[in-house]
Every structure is written in structure tokens, then in C-alpha cells.
Amino acid sequence: MENRILDPIDRNSEILFGLFMVLSFTGTLSVATAGQKEVREMLIAALGCNLAWGFVDAVMYVLRNLVTRARQARLWREVIAASGEPAHDLIAQELGPLSSALGPSDLERTRQWMVAQSLHRAPATGLTRQDLLGAFSVFLLVFASTFPPVLPFLFFSEVRPAMRVSAVIGIAMMFLCGYGWGRYAGLQPWRAAFVMAALGAGIQLVIIALGG
Structure with missing residues (x-):
């Protein structure tokens, strides 16, 4: 688990960020007036936007980790510099509600363990290989x-069917992300998937109504 570069929440979030960005471009096409020139411009803009957004998101991922x-x-x-109750308070604040299950003796054992490990177990503060791998993963996912969602525009000569198929693909991707989130959170995966798909369908209806 510790070797996992991105957890399911991060992975699905990055996919959804990129998905919503590209859908905001595909939704700007008008089925009545868009031609090959407009489709080509949309594809270039969508690719350029997610290329830039992926880079920015990757940088923010590294900064957040640092x-x-x-x-x-x-x-x-x-904690190491303190002792007694002040150190216990620091540990309890970091643990949050979980600290209510720990007594003073438990907190003291935690403090003593941190002191004993301080020379070689303190958190690293510099840039790590894991940061770079995570940043690359974020960029790649976005x-x-x-x-x-843009592939249908390469295979359909008419804009209307391309937009509809693109919408279905977008909803399917949201369905899969919702399933992954539900499974990771210990919820009912199918219910979470349908909720996310319904949200995606609603977004697509708005996009089609405004742009198509």
C-alpha cells in the first residue's frame, strides 16, 4: 500500500478533471454550424488545454507533497523537543478524533517511539522519486x-452523432470512476457508479442544450 503512487481518489479525480475539461470543449460545438474546421480547432484546443492543465496539476501535486x-x-x-503533556497534545491534535481512544500512557509511548526513531525515521522534506513518479502519473492521467471523448470526432463526418457518442463515452468514464470511488470508500460500488453517471448525464444535457 505504501508503494502505491496514486490512491484511487487521486487517480479518479485526475481522470475526471481532464474529462470535464475536454467536455467543456466538445460542448462548444454547434451541430447546426460546426464543420471540419471548427472540429479541428476544438480538438487542438482540447489537447492543448489538457496538456497545460496536466502540467499545472503535476506541479501542484509535487508542491502539495512537499x-x-x-x-x-x-x-x-x-514532539521530540517537548515532553509530557505538551508533546501529548501535539500528537493528539495530529491524530484528531482517533486520539480519544488513547490515554496518556499511549500518547507517551508514541512520543518515546518518535524520540527513539528520530535519527533515521523523521519525514523527508526534499523532492523524492515518488514525487516525480506521482507527478508524471497525474500529468498522464489528465x-x-x-x-x-474526442475520438468520435475523428471517425464521424457529422458533428451531431460525434457529439452524442462522445457524451456516452464521457458518461461511461464517469460511471467507472464512480464505481472505483465507491469500492475504495467501502460503499456500494454500483450505486456510486450510477450516481456519478447520473451526474455526468446531467452535465452532458446542459452542455448539449447550451452548445449543441
């Missing part, structure tokens, strides 16, 4: 999510 680890390292140092 800030999180810096905060963890600071907490680690503060950019790759561009292609399924």
Missing part, C-alpha cells in the same frame, strides 16, 4: 483522459 512533508517534519521536531 508542504505536507514539511509540516510532518515540523511536528516531529516539536492528458490521456482527453482522447476517449
